[in-house]
Structures are given as structure tokens and as C-alpha cells.
Amino acid sequence: MLVCGLVIGAASAYCFGLRCDSAKDVKNSLVEKDYAQVYGIDVSYWQGYVNWDGLQLPCDEEGRVSGSIPVPHQQRPAQFSFIRATKGDSYIDPNYQRNYSEAKRLRIPCGSYHFLTDSVSGKAQAEQFLTHARLVSGDLPPVLDVEIDSSAEITAAKEWLDIVEKECGVKAMIYTTTHIYNTRIVKDSIMRTRDLWLALPIGKNFGKPEMPNCKFWQFSQDGHVWGVIDNSVDLDMFMGSKQELEKYIEEKGIK
Numbered sequence: 001m002l003v004c005g006l007v008i009g010a011a012s013a014y015c016f017g018l019r020c021d022s023a024k025d026v027k028n029s030l031v032e033k034d035y036a037q038v039y040g041i042d043v044s045y046w047q048g049y050v051n052w053d054g055l056q057l058p059c060d061e062e063g064r065v066s067g068s069i070p071v072p073h074q075q076r077p078a079q080f081s082f083i084r085a086t087k088g089d090s091y092i093d094p095n096y097q098r099n100y101s102e103a104k105r106l107r108i109p110c111g112s113y114h115f116l117t118d119s120v121s122g123k124a125q126a127e128q129f130l131t132h133a134r135l136v137s138g139d140l141p142p143v144l145d146v147e148i149d150s151s152a153e154i155t156a157a158k159e160w161l162d163i164v165e166k167e168c169g170v171k172a173m174i175y176t177t178t179h180i181y182n183t184r185i186v187k188d189s190i191m192r193t194r195d196l197w198l199a200l201p202i203g204k205n206f207g208k209p210e211m212p213n214c215k216f217w218q219f220s221q222d223g224h225v226w227g228v229i230d231n232s233v234d235l236d237m238f239m240g241s242k243q244e245l246e247k248y249i250e251e252k253g254i255k
Helices: 096-105 122-132 151-168 178-183 242-252
Strands: 004-008 011-015 038-043 057-059 074-076 081-087 110-115 143-146 173-177 196-199 214-223 233-238
Touching (some): 038 214, 081 096, 081 122, 096 110, 110 122, 122 151, 143 151, 173 178, 173 214
Parallel strands (some): 038 081, 081 110, 143 173, 196 214
Antiparallel strands (some): 004 011, 038 233, 057 074, 214 233
């Protein structure tokens, strides 16, 4: 699996399993432009070691990121990040503290998320999240990852939302798939009012999500970027401009 890229001289070569320890390992210079699109990543234990100092997203000359490495290509920084904190009522992501600290150090706007299970109560899972997630002023709103297609999942989700939102003082966002959205979330009067981070991988039959409350779009689950050493990474787009993202965080993020 491709984990990082290098461009050596005029020829392109890609490295597998090579640990790039600084941004200077990437030979293309960072292009600082105010592109129309706003891109970020989401990470968990599954991405392994993330070299945040070397993190860059390969893009085409218009700044578009697809998850592959275009030829010719430039690179751009991640403009936000979502980081898994917890799962269920007992699991803490072992890479969470480091990933969160690194994103904050580099002033990458970040948000923490909880992976919901349908086997334990939403209350127990909310307590797990609130105990271990770092919810700091200026962060994106807390995120609940809803991926199990069951009525018990929705019951737990609403309980989690009630507890976490009261504690944080802001509305949480829901990450989910189009299938769960269509079969469960849109039919629930509480769940359907929350902002969405929607997983909808790019394909010949897919386009941008059209739900009005979709704020973030996970368009690739196997993206190739510099800085993610051990695995591919999920890539995301904010459904608006850089200025609108800043406004979104100000209005709906952690206070």
C-alpha cells in the first residue's frame, strides 16, 4: 500500500514504507495559494504514525485533491483534521493524544470524534468520550461516528448527543454513510437536524453530497498523502470556503 511520495529530480518515484521525517523530504515546494476548495484529513490508530510536520496533500494545478498523486502535481496543507478519541465505553485510541497535540501545535483546526457501538448505552459512551477527548475552545464541534444500521445504534446515538451537547454547550456533528443516513438518520426528528460529515467516496456514480446540512464530505477512504507513513488516509472536503470554515468554527465549534 502506498504510504508516501517523493519526487526525485525530474523523474517521479514513490516510496513504500519509507519514513519521511521532515517536510524537506518532499522535493516539491509547498504552494501557498488561497484555493477555492478546503481539504482536510481524518485519522485514527489505523493510519499508524503520522508525521504532522511533513503532512501535505498532493493536488493538481487548480488545487484539487483526489486521493491519488496527479502528474504534474503540487502540494497543499491540510486545513482541518478530525481525530478519533474513543470507541464504545472502554476504548481509547492509542494515537489520539499525539495526533491531537500535533495538530494543535501546527494550528490545524481539529475536532475529536467518538465511534459509536450499539452494544452499550449511549450514556456510558458519552462518559467515555467526555473523560478522554480534549475539547478545547476553537476546536470543531464534537463528532459522533454512526456506522451501524440498527435501532439500538440510533437509541444510543440520541442519548450520547443529549449528554455530550449539554456538557459542551454546542451541537455535535454526525459522521455517517449515505446508507445509514437514508435508512435511519433522515427518518429521526432529532438526528436529522444535526450537521453532517458524510462518507461518499468518489466514483463514476457519485458527486458531492446534496443534503443541505452536510458540512463535510469524506470523498476518499484510501488517499495517498505525504506524512502518513504506515497506511492510506481518509480525505475530506469542507463544503464551503476557507472563510466560511473559520466562521463555522467560530459559530458552532467548541467555545
